[in-house]
Amino acid sequence: MSKLTHAIEVILFxxxxxxxxxxxxxVGALVLLCWRFIVEFYHIAQHIxxxxxxxxxxxxxxxxxxxxxxxxxxxxxxxxxxNFVSRIDVAAESKDRPHWMGTIDFSGLKIKLIGxxxxxxxxxxxxxxxxxxxxxxxxxxxxxxxxIHLTFVASxxxxxxxxxxxxxxxxxxxxx
Numbered sequence: 054m055s056k057l058t059h060a061i062e063v064i065l066f067x068x069x070x071x072x073x074x075x076x077x078x079x080v081g082a083l084v085l086l087c088w089r090f091i092v093e094f095y096h097i098a099q100h101i102x103x104x105x106x107x108x109x110x111x112x113x114x115x116x117x118x119x120x121x122x123x124x125x126x127x128x129x130x131x132x133x134x135x136n137f138v139s140r141i142d143v144a145a146e147s148k149d150r151p152h153w154m155g156t157i158d159f160s161g162l163k164i165k166l167i168g169x170x171x172x173x174x175x176x177x178x179x180x181x182x183x184x185x186x187x188x189x190x191x192x193x194x195x196x197x198x199x200x201i202h203l204t205f206v207a208s209x210x211x212x213x214x215x216x217x218x219x220x221x222x223x224x225x226x227x228x229x
Contacts, residue, residue, distance in 0.1 A: 069138050076134050083126050090119045111180055118176050125169040132162045160216045167209040174202040 097104070097112045104112070131151070135141055136159055144150045157165065181195045 072133070072138050076130050076138070079126050079130050083123060083130075086119060086123050086126065090116060090123075093119065107183055107186070111183055114176050114180050114183075118173060121169060121173050121176070125166065125173075128162070128165055128169070132157045132165075136162070160219075163212050164209070164216065167205060167212055171202070171205045171209055174198070174205050178202055 093112070093116055097109070097116070101109070131141070136157075178195075178198055181198060185191060185195065
């Protein structure tokens with residue numbers, strides 16, 4: 054191997070650390086999301102007495118939405134950092150380490166991400182349906198949310214099918 058080739062490979066290999074600030078930025082986003090959750094929770098607690106069951110349900114769904122988004126961000130931080138930057142050694146011996154941490158590959162991450170997006174999409178649709186209760190007409194925004202939700206579901210099925218085909222090819226030795 055020439056010195057030039059070696060130098061290029063060293064630079065490329067170390068370039069993975071350029072992703073670290075992005076993951077730290079996601080940690081910051083997680084902090085902001087937690088703050089938003091606290092603000093929303095406080096608002097719900099303040100108005101619990103005058104809230105209708107429908108309003109209360111919609112507000113709880115908003116909290117659930119924020120929680121799922123936080124889970125999604127955390128999953129991207131852990132799996133992305135471990136897959137593309139470095140192992141998280143401080144978690145190796147921790148009894149609190151999530152069972153999937155360090156074992157999820159890029160393919161598994163895609164499936165988990167699309168699953169989270171589908172769950173968030175379902176919550177948004179549920180909010181729309183609760184708000185539409187008793188109405189005869191479904192607005193254009195809801196129709197688009199349904200189309201987007203079905204697109205997420207179809208994407209998830211296609212991702213899973215592609216992974217299944219790739220695994221089957223590797224298992225049978227046809228993958229080169």
